[in-house]
Amino acid sequence: MKGSFATRVAGSSDLYKVNKRKPYHGINFVIAHDGFTLYDLVSYNFKHNEANGEGGNDGSNDNFSWNCGCEGETTDNNIKALRSRQMKNFHVALMISQGTPMMLMGDEYGHTRFGNNNSYGHDTVINHFHWGQLDARRSSHFRFFSELIKYRRKHPVFGRENFLDKKNVTWHEDNWDNYESKFLAFTLHDDLGGDIYMAFNAHDYFVKAILPSPPHNRRWFRVADTNLKSPDDFIPEGVPGIESTYNVAPYSSILFEAKP
CATH class of the missing domain: 2.60.40.1180 (Golgi alpha-mannosidase II)
Structure with missing residues (x-):
């Protein structure tokens, strides 16, 4: 996996270095609108789609996630610290990679859908943007995400014109x-x-x-x-x-x- 990771960080020339394409023609992302949020990626090993009314049969079973030692919410401070670290690691990898980064709205404050990886049909707390949580994490999680985005924009080495x-x-x-x-x-x-x-x-x-x-x-x-x-x-x-x-x-x- 290390070699594959290095290739992606470098802009995925194996995929995009054809037809005069540039690194920025490739879209880098860890999380998209389908699947887990970033918080859920480090908090759940399995989907929890009971609220969707399909008996848990909907949504992907291949989530490539790790719950860091406990499925779902926990009071264990060591697990919570590890989850926080993992979210920051993913954000670092995204922001230092050649190419165009794409984030999922809500990951900047650690939004959870409680393990639901197919939540498009919900007009509930699962999908609502939680401004209060963003404010509560403004000086910690949100600050890290925000400052790293600013840092990327100031340093051209992360967005070179060529591979x-x-x-x-x-x-x-x-x-x-x-x-x-x-x-x-x-x-x-x-x-x-x-x-x-x-x-x-x-x-x-x-x-x-x-x-x-x-x-x-x-x-x-x-x-x-x-x-x-x-x-x-x-x-x-x-x-x-x-x-x-x-x-x-x-x-x-x-x-x-x-x-x-």
Whole structure:
């Protein structure tokens, strides 16, 4: 899966690099209008469509989801923290990928349909937009999603005109064929030296990442670490003091920027 993930992050040239198409001709998404919301993707292993009146026979049975240890709502703070981290990881992957990102309205505050993956017929709480929940999460979940969108718009390395080549990206990998490997790290190169280092750790243990040397007269600043609590999980101007290695937490992702 790691190689496939890298291909998608790089803009899916295997699908779109034909007929003079550009990376932005491809639409990247984790969630669409059909299926689970982003919150439900990390909260349910199975669909829960009883409210649709079809005996649970409607909707897809292949949801590619993981409930993080408990089906549906829970009071377990460890599971809730993991779900929050996973939602941020998905958003990071979407926003740093080459191509045009597409989000589902409501994912910016963590909307749930309570596991219903075929909710089009409901004019109820399942589909209503919950402004109160957005306000309650404005300084945490919503802030992370919003700031990352702004960050993408300010950094052209995430939306190049042409597909990536060896001058644009360095993959810090020698383990592509190991299907047990769930760690991916790479550097997106900026023409002016503002390189971006990214790492995704889908293992259930820490990975000590050896960081590449930043460009001349630059040093690494930590912009994002989804394992940290808000507001430390995303600091647009970055935090200095990054050493030559960094412990990437289980089920987390990081983003470093090279700055003077």
